[in-house]
Amino acid sequence: MLETPHLNALPLREGRCEQFVKRRATHLVTALWIFAVGVRLVLINQPYIDHWSWRQSDVAAIARNFTTNGFHFAYPQIDWAGDSSGYVGTEFPLLPFIAAICYKFAGVRDWIGRSQAVILFAVSLPFFFLLVREVFGNTAAIWATFFYSFAPLNVFVGRSFMPDVPSLSLALIGLYFFLRWIDNVKPLAFWLAAIAISLSLLIKVTSIVIAAPLLFLVWQKWRWNFLKQPAPWLFAAITLLPSAVWYWHAYQVAERFYPHHLFGEGGIRIENFSWYWGIARRTATSSLTPVLSAVAVIGLFVAPRSRHSGLFYWWLAAMLLFVIVAGYGNRHPWYQLPLVPIAAAFAGVACASIGSKIASSRVAVVSLSILLGGSFAILAYVYVRPLYESSAAQLRDAGYELSKITPPDALIVAADMGDPSIFYYAERKGWHFLEEDGIYGGNPGDSQHAIADLERLRRRGATHFVFTKNTFWWLQSYPEFTRHLAECSTLVEATARFRVYKLNAASE
8 A cells, every 4th residue: 555656656756856957957058048148248349350350341341331332132242342333242141231220220330240140149059958958968968058158169250240150050940940840740840940941051051061960860760761751852942942042143243243252162172181180170279179179079989879869970970071172161260160069069978978977976076077167168268368359450440540531432452461351440442452353362472563453453543552560561572662652652641550642643
């Protein structure tokens, strides 16, 4: 008589225990969420002068040109096409378009562009936690969320006016809902997944690597029978056709308009071993930290073979293939951003596995957790801090000065090392110097090369020439060009950071 109620109470106790664990995990993740968002709000109003200034200034220029030149969504404009319209082929310009709308109410503010990445990161973080929990369990998901939230690469890109974090965030949301649809076949999950993945690819086409875990889930459910299933084909149509249409249009824009530039073109190129070794070394250190990299490698080998664990292995394989094939494009650290959630998930698995083996000693678990979490946090701070430091303050200062001393229709020739920040802050159009089809052409081979390029731009209507601190050395290294510049211009402003010349009208 005494045994029956005791046995019947066991499922109830187990259920309460499970609920307690989930509530505790939810509280921990909520705290991580608040702190992670807070970290990304630090210096949220910083001008676009940090280490990736050039990429952000391009997006910001497109946003402001929408505001000033009309909301022509399909024709984004940059500032470095001189006397031409500056229409370029870009990713689906949803982010700069939304920023431009906000500018109409709040004015042009740098924090508006940056905040979009923060918002989408904040929205996606719970879905990343739920995704890892579904595959690897609560403990792994908490650790994965911690690593994902504070990996240096993710922190910095997550507060930059760039499409990468928004695209990755939508991909994570889409992947989670696709997993829910595969398990439960609920139409709402299907449509949410399709819309999220479609937007992800539109905003940044390199997110196509998310196809690997999606294909794994499809293969796992149907094997070759997926060819006979209408749902995967409908999903593919919804996610791929809008991107195909948009990027074909972007290609046509680049073909029709000077400077004939398609963002990301030329990135598909296989490089030599030393190139990839440099990418691997940078990713393992400054992008992820050595702690996260090492723990993630452990996780690769100790991850339990759960029902859906293969999706992270397929995703990793796709990313490695992408790095190899798009070798030249991966010179930019943000191209490796999808490695952050993958590494975080495997690191979370490793932490859960190690914790389970020493669970009998609470002191050991707590001590090891503090050591691991603390060392990761310290290294993350060490690696991310330099990225906030100014690398383009002289370009911003020169831009502000140009906006004061030049008329709105001035055309600026800028020896700016290819960083368009000077045009953005000047609110003027112009050309990089040297210039090749609108693109920065590098340093001159000699004075005659520089003279010929300057004269060609003068004939196209260039009115001013500006040097910044990082190109002052040209004045000594190219003496004939320096003498020519003195003969065809007047120095109107000189500081320790920049020099501005007013060019004489070109002779016919």
